[in-house]
Amino acid sequence: MRVIALLLIVLLGVALPAAVGAQTTGQQGPRGQGEPTPRDDGAWEETRNAPSTDAHRIAGNRLEYIVxxxxxxxxxVIQALTAAGAELRRTRDYPTLNRRGLFFDFRNRLQLAEAERILAQAAPQSFVDIHAFYRFAQGSPRIYAPEMVGVTQPGRCRIPGSVTLGLIDGPVDTSHPALQAVQITNESVLNRGERPPATDHGTAIAILMAGQDGGGPLxxxxxxxxxxxxxxxxxxxxREAGDIERIAAAIDRLLSRNVRLINMSFAGPQNRAMAAVLEAAAGRGAVMIAAAGNSGRDLASYPAGYPDVIAVTAIDAGYRRYRRANFGTHIEFAAPGVDLFVATRRGGSYASGTSYAAPIVTALAARLAPSASVQTVRNRLRAASVDLGSPGRDAEFGWGLVRAPGC
Structure with a gap:
């Protein structure tokens, strides 16, 4: 018996710390607001140096790099990197951002860290990284979302038609009944011959923001x-994916059309080239709102993890964080994103993911501050939020659940 008791004590001593570390807050409802916690960007190096296979590949399975x-x-840049053994594959201009993308094959002759050191000397305002893919931040599948964010009569309160919301996503089905009365500009930055994904994701996001369904579920x-x-x-x-080249082109196109409020319901790795794009966009006044991603980890996925982007997590009808949502000190706001009724080609179905929470925040930002700076948008969203989780800003819910200004 002594031996058995001793074994139980040892096993409990090993298991208990792990169990405690895996707990979440289990928050069941809103709380009062508190003071902010400082942003922690310490995960940068660990994340971007982790092995990544979700990126462009060249013959021989070599990674493609982007500057x-x-x-x-x-x-x-070209002279310095080609002298070190790299080969320039193509270029792409983003004139509104005043940036150029250069795409290289390092031909197994150059390491990323070495390329960074070279550019730090030769072109200090240029940034190199793996040409990564970004995936839709959607999960696997009640109309509770409007009331939860304070919209008791969807469709009754409308915002001015002069307000334009930008959407970077897959294709949008403008023939969907909930979009037929919406004024939509629909463009593509794909190259000739590239096959777009199905319209489900882009259409669902578009309808969550501006769909017209006579007050119905869409x-x-x-x-x-x-x-x-x-x-x-x-x-x-x-699989569906958007790379840095095309995401940058989409941001550039929207800014060239004077569209500043941009929804980005996708997530991927931290990346210096993507950071350079987001920095340039922020410098041009872009207000970017992005999904936190669905890895279920303490992870600042991009673009949501970049400081100039507003990061949105998903919660369910019980005010609990979506179990697959990423979390961390970069999270700013929460919105419904679990078992939402969203549009599909055949009408609608239930789905979950931070993808669907982000456009709710984008829509509310359009109501609160349609043409304001990112800091003003942040301040107004925060003032309209109801605290969740630990008092004040926390790593699971940010400042809490965003609410609408009436209606």
Whole structure:
């Protein structure tokens, strides 16, 4: 018996710390607001140096690399990297961002860390990284969302038609009944021959923002707004993905059309080239709202993890964080995103994911501050939020559940 008792004590001593570390807050409802916690960007190096296979591949299964920087530094970049053994594959300009993308094959002659050191000397405003893919932040599948965010009569309160919401996603089916009365500009930045994914994801996100369904289940939370949708995702290896080249082109296109409020319901790795794109966009006044991603980890996925992007997590009808949602000190706001009724080609179905929480925040931002700076948008969203979890800003819910200004 002594031996058995001793074994139980040892086993409990090993198991208990692990169990405690795996717990979440289990928050059941809103609380009062408190003070902010500081942003922690310490995960940068660990995340971006982790092995990544979700990226462009070249013959021989080599990774493709991307450099983002001012056009005036392009020659210096090309000369420095080709002298080190790299091969330039193509270029792409983003004129509104005043940036150029240079795409390289390092031909197994150059390591990323070495390329970074070279550019730090030769072109210090240019940034190199793996040409990564970004995936829709959707999960696997009640109309509770509007009431939960304070919209008791969807469709009744409309915002001015002069407000345009930008959407970077897959293609949008403008023939869907809930979009037929919405003014939509629909563009693509895909290259000729590239196959876009199905319209389900992009259409669902568009309708969550601006759908018109007579107050029905597919009524958006920013009714009356116009949409400018950019298709930047294609099918790659049987999956939908958007790479930095096309996401940058989509951001550039929206800003060139003076569309500043942009929804991005996708997530992927931290990346210096993507950071350079997001920094340039923020410098041009873009207000970018993005899904936190669905890895279920303490992880600042991009674009949501970038400081100039508003990161949104998903919660269910019981005010609990979606079990697959990423969390961390970068999270700013929460919105419904679990078992939402969203549009499909055949009408609608239930789905979960931070993908669906982000457009709710984007729609409410359009109602609260349609043409304001990102800091003003943040302040107004925060003022309208109801605290969840630990008092004040926390790593699971940010400042809490965003609420609408009436209606």
């Amino acid at each position: 983002i920087g001012p056009p005036g530094q392009s020659n210096a 009524t958006g939370l920013a009714g009356g707004a116009r949409l400018h949708a950019i298709s930047a995702f294609s099918r790659n290896a049987g």
